[in-house]
Amino acid sequence: MPFINTSSPHQQNQSSVPDLMRKVLLALIPGALACLYYFGFGVLVNIVIASATALASETIMLNLRHYPVRRYLTDYSALVTAILLALALPATVPWWLTVIATSFAIVIAKQLYGGLGYNPFNPAMIGYVVALIAFPQQMTQWPVPQPGGALGLLDVLLLQLTGTLSDPAILDAVTSATPMDQIKTGIGLNRTIGEISTGALFGTVAGRGWELVNLLFLLGGLWLLWKKVINWQIPVAVLSALFFWSWMFNLYDGDLYSSPFFHLFSGGTMLCAFFIATDPVTASTTHWGRLIYGMGIGILTFIIRNWGGYPDGIAFAVILMNMAVPTIDYYTQPRVFGHQDED
Amino acid sequence: MSNGFNKIIRDGLWDNNPGLVQLLGLCPLLAVTGTLINGLGLGIATTLVMVASNLTVSLIRNLVRSEVRIAVFVLIIASFVTAVELAMQAYFYDLYKVLGIFIPLIVTNCSIIGRAEAYASKNTPLNAAVDGLFMGLGFTGVLVVLGAMRELVGMGTILAQAHIMFGEAARNITLELSATHEGFLLAILPPGAFIGLGLIIAAKNIIDRRMTAREALTTTQTATSQA
Incomplete structure (x- = not known):
């Protein structure tokens, strides 16, 4: 009786790129729905425009590079980039901003570097940073979070597609800086965290609406x-890095530094920690490397949030650590079993 | 003789362009190309220095011992840069202020000392001067194209601030794309310079590849027709 003789590994991981990407998209749904609930239909408009742009620019680039279009489009990676980027953009941005940011992410940050698997930087974060640097005014105006959204569907479409509103006076009432932005401005005016947090935009531990959005991204991530x-x-x-440092500074001076829970449940913390920083292409791939990479992002985010020029440092932190990944991977290669350290 | 010059000219402007092929002198190339006029100003200053230094280096090439040649080259280049800097300060004060530190930094432009070492120290004065001129013009060309690209995308204008170079009469030659153009700020910032230069180099490579393919085609056609 012949034995089936196969070589190791005997337990194989059955996952494929499309399968992983589909799961990521599924896990984004609860958080995305919360965004939709608090920030209105603009979130949906952003997602539709970004996805269409991403698929179109991916198709064009794959054609130019003579790659099989169907196979690479159906791995959903462009769609994941588009949706992560769309969720990071404020829900009031004009349509062309979304188009520019998404096409930049796909064409320059992904395809020009060699496509999926070769891009050193997270495409979604590059798209976000490009938009933030090039159009700071549009990128720092967020809709005021309120159940059902502050603007009706018609107004959202008008605002994002034509840049006008049926009543221009509403715009100031429905958009504002994010809670993190307000804290930064408030601290600059010598107010304490306690005073600033009594504002209408603040909830239990962080910004109203933002707490639930982050909580649901956390659940999706889990x-x-x-x-x-x-x-x-x-x-x-x-x-843990973000929590530890914000906790230490909060203990040192609670009037000047927000609570660790504020940091964990504000801005894009959870989206970043579970969906963006974990991108298998641009993150570190070794055990210790991943820990160093993650801690780097947490610490840089804390530094940029507190002392940087931009309100949320996540995108910059991710890109800076992306740059460090080759070095981190080089120094954290696990020792091959049976080999001794060279000393 | 004319064939020799043709090769020098072609090398400087295209085949061995300092900005696109040698990739030398990238620091000023990336830093001052925010507008077309800035690029043109620095390009002309660099060209002047390059012609003068190439000519001088070639004239003294048999007098300088090879052990000290680099120091001598640097001294020559530094003198000409100082001369150009003082001249710009006298006649183009506004441009001088805009370009700032990048005029004295022409001394450290690798493409100038590169030409002195690689070409001028081994060739006759006339050839060296022509080489300096066309290498400089090739460099200027890249500065102007990159400057125009970044200015157009970043601010929606071409030839903004032309008066600081061509005098008050040129104040109105600025072309504005549209009054409502907000501008893509990224193009003016450092990333825009890197991306722009990358795109120009890519375009040059495409053109080169097409030309090689066409030449190969004509060669085979002539070969078949002769056969």
């Missing part, structure tokens, strides 16, 4: 962890 789509090291490292 589902990804459970499904083994992502590893635990990066999210744990990002969140």
